[in-house]
Amino acid sequence: MSGTPGSLRTRLLVRIGAALVAVCAAMALTGVLAQRAYLLDRLDDRLMDAAEHGLARVSLRPHDDRDLTFLDGGGHPDGLLAARLDAHGAVTAGAVTGPDATPRNLTPGPARRPARHAPDGTPRTRTVPGLGTYRVTGLDASGVRVLAGLPLDDVREMTNRLAVVEAAVTAAGLAVAGGACAVAVRRQLRPLGRVAATAAEVARAPLGRERIGRLPRVPEADTDPGSEAGRVGAALNRLIDHAETAHAERRRGEERVRRSEERMRRLLADAGHELRTPLAAIVGYAELMNRGTGPVDPAPVWRRVAAESARMTGLVEDLLLLARLDEGRPLPATEVDLAALVAEAVWQARAADEEHTWRLALRLDAPALVTGDEPALRKAVANLLANARAHTPPGTTVVATVEAGAECRLIRVRDDGPGIPPHLLATVFDRFTRADPSRSRSGPEAGGSGLGLAVVEAIASAHGGHAGVRSAPGHTEFTVELPPAARTEVELPSPAGAMGLSERR
Numbered sequence: 001m002s003g004t005p006g007s008l009r010t011r012l013l014v015r016i017g018a019a020l021v022a023v024c025a026a027m028a029l030t031g032v033l034a035q036r037a038y039l040l041d042r043l044d045d046r047l048m049d050a051a052e053h054g055l056a057r058v059s060l061r062p063h064d065d066r067d068l069t070f071l072d073g074g075g076h077p078d079g080l081l082a083a084r085l086d087a088h089g090a091v092t093a094g095a096v097t098g099p100d101a102t103p104r105n106l107t108p109g110p111a112r113r114p115a116r117h118a119p120d121g122t123p124r125t126r127t128v129p130g131l132g133t134y135r136v137t138g139l140d141a142s143g144v145r146v147l148a149g150l151p152l153d154d155v156r157e158m159t160n161r162l163a164v165v166e167a168a169v170t171a172a173g174l175a176v177a178g179g180a181c182a183v184a185v186r187r188q189l190r191p192l193g194r195v196a197a198t199a200a201e202v203a204r205a206p207l208g209r210e211r212i213g214r215l216p217r218v219p220e221a222d223t224d225p226g227s228e229a230g231r232v233g234a235a236l237n238r239l240i241d242h243a244e245t246a247h248a249e250r251r252r253g254e255e256r257v258r259r260s261e262e263r264m265r266r267l268l269a270d271a272g273h274e275l276r277t278p279l280a281a282i283v284g285y286a287e288l289m290n291r292g293t294g295p296v297d298p299a300p301v302w303r304r305v306a307a308e309s310a311r312m313t314g315l316v317e318d319l320l321l322l323a324r325l326d327e328g329r330p331l332p333a334t335e336v337d338l339a340a341l342v343a344e345a346v347w348q349a350r351a352a353d354e355e356h357t358w359r360l361a362l363r364l365d366a367p368a369l370v371t372g373d374e375p376a377l378r379k380a381v382a383n384l385l386a387n388a389r390a391h392t393p394p395g396t397t398v399v400a401t402v403e404a405g406a407e408c409r410l411i412r413v414r415d416d417g418p419g420i421p422p423h424l425l426a427t428v429f430d431r432f433t434r435a436d437p438s439r440s441r442s443g444p445e446a447g448g449s450g451l452g453l454a455v456v457e458a459i460a461s462a463h464g465g466h467a468g469v470r471s472a473p474g475h476t477e478f479t480v481e482l483p484p485a486a487r488t489e490v491e492l493p494s495p496a497g498a499m500g501l502s503e504r505r
Helices: 007-059 110-111 153-203 228-291 299-324 338-352 373-389 452-462
Strands: 081-085 093-095 103-105 123-130 132-141 144-151 335-336 357-364 369-371 399-404 410-415 466-473 476-484 502-504
Touching: 007 093, 007 132, 007 144, 007 153, 081 132, 110 476, 153 228, 228 299, 228 369, 299 399, 299 452, 335 338, 335 373, 338 357, 338 399, 338 410, 369 373, 373 399, 373 410, 373 452, 373 466, 373 476
Parallel strands: 357 399
Antiparallel strands: 081 093, 081 144, 093 103, 123 132, 132 144, 335 369, 357 502, 399 410, 410 476, 466 476
């Protein structure tokens, strides 16, 4: 519990209390010492006056070193000690005044106990047996030496009283200050207690779950950057934000891994299914030829074997291309003219299929140049045209458009066929996605492998672009957007209209 607000509050109070005690004790001691020094100065002034007065009176009889008649008469302070000194500083006679100022002679023993005194005018503290502690000083004038002393009892009593008063005042001040500090510290540490409660609640949160919801936060009022507790609260909130972000990233990564594994399993299953069909056909025709039974014309058989082999080869090549693109291998970088590439692809599509109407439209505000792999881009355009041919009925018009603007190069392939059902639009670029039967043709080209559009999307991404699709009955449009070639482009005048080629049959 050493880190709880309660223990922290206790430690703060102890330290503040110790500091206050030390400060108050120092102040009290300084006051007592200063008052004692002041009282001693006053006593020394009175002592010097008494010594000078006694020396003046004794100077009238300089040869009698036992003369203390200067004490006769009134005006002397109570307890005044007066003595005569010989040439060696020894006391020859002494007396002390009583409460009624009447001097009382001292016996030689006690008076001479402090044997020698230097008559240099310096006040000193001496203990006189039978009398107590005195402040004494000696003066010398032409060989006449006197000693005067005043008791220190008043100074000590007043100093003791002052010490008692200082102690009482200090204790009262400490009690008041301690209470005020306790209230202030408790109030200042309340936000820290709430911060600790928030941290404990976060520690109890089930972070191992897939969804943890929003973690608690320190209240906004406890995140004031102007206070230490507020800075701690703000730092804890930032830590919780980072924890939530890291948890979400981890979950997203796990989800991506899971989807990738599912995609890989589905890919392997679909690839196995697709490869099994042509292999079964090839095996069947090979077995038919090996039997050699009946009049079998080998030409159609070999044509079917060749067709199925080509289909299997295309499927394997598409899988290998997707694998290379998934690995992020760099593609050959050459300058490619999309207008010429798409025009050639449209001519080839017209030659391969005369049942559709094929058109080419060029809308060029700049040269339609991109940097990339020309064979890959050619394959992408061919796949888009093949998709339109395979999934639209005869008589459908297919328009391939090339647009070159200031920011991008765009290829559009549009047809007026039946369209793609809405539930397939989200997965149309996924691998092994089959078209809805309403959009499929019957015949030998029906039922493609489902990799054509996936290859288009992968090639566009590898070139820094993307592929998209919009579809409605009577209007289906695939787009491939690519960045322009990194070169200074010369703008061309806009054509008056779309350039186009139109042929049917």
